[in-house]
Amino acid sequence: MIQSIDYAAIAPPLIVAVAAIALLLADAFGASRRVLGLVSLGAVGAALVTVIALALGDRRATFCLTGDLRGNGPPSCSYVTDDFTLIFQGVVLAAALVVVLLSLEEITAAGARLPAGEFHFLLLAAIAGALTLVAARDLVLLVVALETLSLPVFALVALRRYDGVASEAALKLFLVSVISTAVMLFGISLLYGVTGAMHLDRVAPALGRVPGDLEPVAAVGVVMVLAGFAFKVAAVPFHFWAPDVYQGAPLPVTAFLSVVSKAAGFAGLTIVVALGLPAYGHVWGPVLGVLAAVTMTLGNLVALRQRSAIRLLAWSSIAQSGYMLAPLAVGDERLPEAVAATVAYVAIYSVMNIGAFAVVIGFRRRAGAPAAGPAPSWDTLDDYRGLARRNPATAAAMAFFLICLAGLPPGVMGLFAKIVVFRATVAGGATWLAVVMAVNTVIALYYYLAWAARLFAAPSGAAEPPRMPRGAAVRAAIGAAAAGAVVLSVAPQLVLQAAAAIT
């Protein structure tokens, strides 16, 4: 029996994957860097247009079980483009567009010596993995997509191969990642052993009627699966790769890791717990609750003592992971509301964090810092003093991103994201977690505002950092992120309603 494939449904990852291979070939035939960059940009843009077209049309599903295999069970489709998938594909592609824009100048820079063809190929391959991951509804596809997302990123981190820091960062990321993949696969094998199914819509009912003596096996399987995703979203105790890798990797790759890769990780986690494991909400709910509380507290406390901009963003994005995990701590109680809160927070976080990274990249690139090193110049927070006098527009954008991350007005979108998460957490009966979150929000105010205040302070008098870049691509990236942040702050209901509609 031949299975029909709905090519319209799989168009976004397909376009990106085909473009990736075309880029690799074009590079082999000596295409110029400019052409490669434009093709890469065009492919991500085309995929974004396809996602919007899919969002306007019917909801689709493909790679479904047919005939005898299906029996009387649920449809069991491996690849589904529902509202959840489309929101995440939109977020991933929009963020990827900004990352490609940021990398255009980074890899052509005289001192960088990054191979352009490989860079764009690996970046597009990772994006294709992320797009597939958010649409996967079956454990096999989920694992393969997660690896398609992870493996190119290791190579991207290590791409500056003459540089000891970059390869060390890549080694740390690689070892932690493959170990967590192995643990997650063992967890999946236990779940498969207990249920005999791989499709999430078959795993869920089977888990509901597990015989009593097998319940501990299923519970261990659930916890091991969570471990794999906890690594991807940099939740404590799988967080320690994040600051080192963020610092060692080329900066556009760092932006990719902290936004695209994290959003896809959260999508995968949400898919697995909400669709596959609702019967074990009493197991993963408290586990995720404790993880969320520890993650946000540790992230914020360590961020307080950071002096380097990149490491501060790394710890702050660990802390933000804690906020995103918090709604899921309610377990199977009021799950749809919790999923909507997590989706809304991830979407809003992506906009503000990619904006902050765009400014940092623009700032450091122009400053002519050595491409890397244990303590690169123009990376400490004090270097940002007086930015408002030299580049008022960039400083205003940065201040706005930081205020959004802190969740203060006028950064209304950050505020709304936090409120939605609070409401879902309290409604689900995890009041203690809401209290921990409130305390953490106050701690985080300090370092976000201290950075924002430096932008407007008088210059420190020491060597003046040069002006911000004139490069059109970095400016376009900052402008796009700032426009997104302003639109969502004026009308946060755009995201909140879309997220509420998925359930």
Next chain:
Amino acid sequence: MSPGHYLVLSALLFTIGGVGVLVRRNAIVVFMCVELMLNATNLAFVSFARMHGNLDGQLIAFFVMVVAAAEVVVGLAIIMTIFRTRRSSSVDDANLLKY
């Protein structure tokens, strides 16, 4: 032999791999231990597939093999670059990035 024996063997292999990852200091050996964990997973998948009488478990075993092969390719390349710059493949020597 019942599938149970294979599952015990798989759990043992996974544990050996896990302990190896934690105690060994050479990046190559750590990496080999990860491969051992992945193969333990494959054994568990195949035994469960035999228990349930369906093919899903055997199918994912193939995908795990492909994933493991891809990981070897990327992983060895990274260890090579580390070795070239540092003349050592011990994970204790990877100490440029801290705090």
